[in-house]
Amino acid sequence: MGVGVSIGASPVGEPVVAARPADEQGAREARAAAIGRAIESVAVPAAAISIALVLFGLFMLLTGRNPLAVYHEMFRGSFGTWFSFQNTLQRAAPLMLTALATALPLRLGLVVLGGEGAMAAVAVHFHAPTSIKVAMFVAGGLVGGAWVAGAGALRAYRGVNETICTLLLNYIAIALLNHLVEGPLRDPASLNKPSTLPIGDDNMLGNLPGLDVHWGLVWGLGACLVFWVLMQRTTFGFAARMAGGNVRAAMLNGLPVRRMIVLCTFLGGLAAGLAGAIEVAAIHGTANASLVTGYGYTGVLVAFIARANPAAVIPVSLLLGGIGSSGGLLQRVFDLPDATVNVLQGILFLAILFSDTLRGRSWLPRRSVA
Amino acid sequence: MSAAGGVALGVLGGAIRISTPFLFVSLGECLTEKSGRVNLGLEGTLVMGAMGAYGISYLTGSPWLGVLAAGVLGLALGALHAFLCARPRVNDVAVGIALMLFGVGLAFFLGKPLIGPTAPHLPAVSAGWWSSSAQLRSALQINALFVLGLLTTAAVRFLLRRTRWGLVIRTVGESADASRAMGYDVARVRLFATMAGGFLAGVGGSFLSLYYPGSWNEGLSSGQGLMAVALVIFARWDPVRCLLASLLFGGASALGPALQSVGVTSGYYLFNAAPYALTLAIIIATSSRDRALHGQPAELRVAR
Numbered sequence: 001m002g003v004g005v006s007i008g009a010s011p012v013g014e015p016v017v018a019a020r021p022a023d024e025q026g027a028r029e030a031r032a033a034a035i036g037r038a039i040e041s042v043a044v045p046a047a048a049i050s051i052a053l054v055l056f057g058l059f060m061l062l063t064g065r066n067p068l069a070v071y072h073e074m075f076r077g078s079f080g081t082w083f084s085f086q087n088t089l090q091r092a093a094p095l096m097l098t099a100l101a102t103a104l105p106l107r108l109g110l111v112v113l114g115g116e117g118a119m120a121a122v123a124v125h126f127h128a129p130t131s132i133k134v135a136m137f138v139a140g141g142l143v144g145g146a147w148v149a150g151a152g153a154l155r156a157y158r159g160v161n162e163t164i165c166t167l168l169l170n171y172i173a174i175a176l177l178n179h180l181v182e183g184p185l186r187d188p189a190s191l192n193k194p195s196t197l198p199i200g201d202d203n204m205l206g207n208l209p210g211l212d213v214h215w216g217l218v219w220g221l222g223a224c225l226v227f228w229v230l231m232q233r234t235t236f237g238f239a240a241r242m243a244g245g246n247v248r249a250a251m252l253n254g255l256p257v258r259r260m261i262v263l264c265t266f267l268g269g270l271a272a273g274l275a276g277a278i279e280v281a282a283i284h285g286t287a288n289a290s291l292v293t294g295y296g297y298t299g300v301l302v303a304f305i306a307r308a309n310p311a312a313v314i315p316v317s318l319l320l321g322g323i324g325s326s327g328g329l330l331q332r333v334f335d336l337p338d339a340t341v342n343v344l345q346g347i348l349f350l351a352i353l354f355s356d357t358l359r360g361r362s363w364l365p366r367r368s369v370a
Numbered sequence: 371m372s373a374a375g376g377v378a379l380g381v382l383g384g385a386i387r388i389s390t391p392f393l394f395v396s397l398g399e400c401l402t403e404k405s406g407r408v409n410l411g412l413e414g415t416l417v418m419g420a421m422g423a424y425g426i427s428y429l430t431g432s433p434w435l436g437v438l439a440a441g442v443l444g445l446a447l448g449a450l451h452a453f454l455c456a457r458p459r460v461n462d463v464a465v466g467i468a469l470m471l472f473g474v475g476l477a478f479f480l481g482k483p484l485i486g487p488t489a490p491h492l493p494a495v496s497a498g499w500w501s502s503s504a505q506l507r508s509a510l511q512i513n514a515l516f517v518l519g520l521l522t523t524a525a526v527r528f529l530l531r532r533t534r535w536g537l538v539i540r541t542v543g544e545s546a547d548a549s550r551a552m553g554y555d556v557a558r559v560r561l562f563a564t565m566a567g568g569f570l571a572g573v574g575g576s577f578l579s580l581y582y583p584g585s586w587n588e589g590l591s592s593g594q595g596l597m598a599v600a601l602v603i604f605a606r607w608d609p610v611r612c613l614l615a616s617l618l619f620g621g622a623s624a625l626g627p628a629l630q631s632v633g634v635t636s637g638y639y640l641f642n643a644a645p646y647a648l649t650l651a652i653i654i655a656t657s658s659r660d661r662a663l664h665g666q667p668a669e670l671r672v673a674r
Contacts, residue, residue: 111463159659163410163463164600168650171593175643182639297471304464339478346472350454353465357457 040359045305048355049319052348059343065334077329078322084329089213092321094119096220097275098299099306099313100227101148101268105162106308107231108257108264109244114151114166116296117173118144118269119276136199137277144273145266147173152265156258162265174292181288195288205282214282216275221314223271228310230267240264272296298324301349320345373632376505380631383509384624385617386516387582391416391591392616393519394574395598396605397526398567400612402448403602404530405563406543406556406669409451410466412571413595414473415444419575421481424586427579428489436489437515437576444572445565447473452564456557470595484586492581515577520613522570527609539563543667571595593646600649604656606665622648 057067078088098115105112151169154160180186185196205215231237243250243257250257275295280287302320306312327341395412402409419440427436451469455462495517498510530536542549542559549556578594579586601619605611626641656663 111461111467113467154654154657157659158654158657160654160657161600161603163467164596164603164653165650167593167596168600168646171646172643172650175639175646179637179639179643183636300467301471337479337482339475339482342471342475343479346468346475349468350450350465350472353460353468354454354457356459356461359459 041307044355044358045307045352047358048351049305049348051355052344052351055347055351056344059347063336065336070330070334073329073333074323074326077326083212084325086212087325088318088322089211089217090321091324092317093214093216093220094275094279094295095299095302095317095321096224096313097271097278098296099302099317100223100299100310101144101272101296102300102303103306103308103310103313104227104231104240104264104268104271105152105261106303107237107240107244108261109247110152110155110261110265111163112148112151112166112265112268113163113297113300114148114169114265114269115272115275115299116292116294117166117170118147118272119279119296120170120173120177120292133205133281136281137274140277140280141270141273144276145268145270148269148272149262149266152262155265156261170296177287177291178289185287187286190286190288193288193290195284195286198286199281204285205278214278216278216282219274219278220317223274224310224314227267227271231310236260272299298345301345301352304349305352376632377625377628379505379509380628381621381624383511384628385621386509386512387620388623389616389620390513390516390519390577390581391574391594392598392601392619393516393523393613394577395571395595396601396612396616397519397522397609398444398570398574399599399602400567400605400607400609401526401530401539401570402560402564402567403670404543404607404667405539405560406546406667407452407455407560407564408462408466408599408670409448409469409564409567410463410596410599411447411451411469411473412466412567412599413591413593414470414477415447415568415571416575416578416595417477417591418443418447418473419572420579420590421477421484421575421586422572423576424484424489424579425481428484428487431490433490433492433580436580437492437573440572440576441569442572444568444570444575446568447572448565448568449561451568452557452561455564456561478588481586481588485588488585489580491584492577494581513577513581515573515581518573523609523613530609540667543669546669571598574598597645597649600653603663604649604652606663607667608665619645619648 053071057071060067060070077084079085098119101115101118102112147169148166151160151162151165154165155162181196182194186194187196187198207214208217231240239250239255240260242253243255243260247257276291279291279295284290298320302313302316305320306316323341323344327338330336330340331338395416399409399412422443423433423436423440425436426439427433430436447469451462451465454460454465492514494511494513496507496510497512498507501507501510528536530540538549538554538559541552542554542556542563546556549559574594575591578590583590597619598616601615602612605615622645625644626638629641630638
């Protein structure tokens with residue numbers, strides 16, 4: 001589980017080493033190793049992304065398109081114009097939140113894919129006219145959190161495989177969403193596309209001042225920063241990363257690993273639940289089947305590229321949000337199927353996982369024995 | 371015929387009809403996991419197989435060539451999985467998820483022109499000729515791949531229990547270190563086991579597009595590949611129990627449509643969730659925090 005490796009990079013040990021002159025040599029080596037790791041943490045993903053782009057370019061060449069032209073349009077459709085950049089930001093917002101649903105448990109060494117389901121499960125509480133904005137977000141977060149924490153608890157107290165469990169919960173959540181939207185919660189006025197009652201204009205999430213981007217972006221950025229502080233700068237985060245590195249050592253040290261698993265999955269689900277509530281409140285206005293658009297699965301990819309670091313989730317979300325928002329332009333200009341974006345994401349995911357094997361090779365300063 | 375009888379017949383027919391992809395994917399995953407590796411990407415293999423089979427069957431006019439093509443595509447995806455997982459520090463669960471997204475995306479991309487045209491289907495054997503009830507006869511339409519699946523079940527069981535290769539696979543799955551000490555190439559054994567598993571999963575995919583539902587579209591698979599992986603845990607890594615579990619899951623999947631056909635329409639979506647809920651209930655019931663599952667390859671325990 002490559003994720004726990006980053007524990008070695010934690011800043012805790014270094015000042016102690018630097019305080020003793022006899023260890024100056026050691027301190028220098030430690031600093032060099034830290035710099036090496038910092039370079040590595042940027043260079044390796046960058047190399048993987050480049051390799052993925054080359055492979056996807058070859059794929060485009062095989063299908064008879066000019067890869068450079070494709071990449072030019074992709075840039076134009078994601079970051080090249082103010083309009084498309086705002087679209088990218090809009091798409092990045094839910095990605096940041098669903099990525100956290102995978103990133104937080106990943107720190108504990110758990111591969112959780114609950115983002116999609118947590119987003120869908122949120123629809124459960126849309127009893128439209130009575131809900132007010134704050135209650136809607138609180139309830140959305142709690143439902144999403146409880147949904148994924150259920151899987152975390154099963155893992156912690158019963159040893160159920162969390163990956164398969166959350167995948168199954170996704171299907172169940174989507175079925176539940178369809179059932180509620182078609183049945184008990186259906187707005188009788190929605191004929192062609194079954195939906196709940198609209199939440200009303202007063203409860204909609206507005207745009208940021210001067211931008212065509214909704215407030216969900218601020219929620220996403222805020223959540224990433226809060227969880228970054230939690231995971232990198234608090235004892236809880238340190239304990240979680242320790243458990244991710246070596247569960248047995250963490251348990252022998254008396255850390256409440258099981259409770260931490262439940263808490264981390266709850267917080268992750270909370271973020272994904274918020275993403276669902278924001279999608280309803282800012283884009284759709286009602287809950288319906290179009291909530292299920294694959295943000296949850298793209299979020300998994302974001303979490304892995306960001307190596308479960310909540311701060312790194314922000315730029316990676318922008319990158320993948322950009323790829324997503326250029327999809328429409330690719331369809332129009334090159335007559336490519338809408339699955340083109342999925343192919344690129346799949347290649348990217350495989351390249352990133354493969355790049356894990358490039359870490360810690362001997363061309364970088366060796367980490368001193370801890 | 372009474373409504374209950376109609377539902378029972380629908381479930382029986384579904385058990386035979388819908389179980390086939392479950393059976394092939396779970397047998398493939400069983401073989402792979404016995405060698406000590408988990409391939410979560412078989413959902414992607416299934417969808418790729420469905421697309422490839424449909425395309426080849428449409429182009430050549432031979433559904434069996436389509437089945438073969440689906441198997442070969444699965445073989446290739448399995449080889450990719452094994453290649454990536456054999457690198458140091460690469461997480462096999464994550465590679466599986468990536469291959470799932472990649473396989474599904476690539477199948478949708480390449481399969482776009484195949485939405486619409488009709489390809490020749492696989493044949494079926496009628497086992498209900500003795501009955502005068504049309505419903506019973508249609509429930510007992512046994513497709514050729516199901517028969518092939520029964521044979522494959524016996525073959526995988528024989529391979530794992532009675533052959534030298536099976537012994538090597540199980541040894542690698544029980545202890546990679548011990549197998550290395552005995553001179554076996556662990557990575558190569560897992561490569562072959564994952565490729566064979568991919569082949570079977572691809573063949574399972576061909577059933578979806580060439581028999582039931584019997585056309586290619588993007589909503590073809592509803593997670594059968596994933597459920598089949600969970601089903602292997604339930605079946606305790608035993609090919610014969612994989613067959614029984616597949617029949618059970620096929621029946622559960624047919625419950626929603628069977629109830630709808632006799633007029634029970636409320637809660638249609640909830641009944642569609644039945645196989646997922648059943649899978650979840652089963653893995654919760656059979657898991658335990660302290661004791662390892664009976665029959666589980668020891669290498670998988672280390673990986674968890």
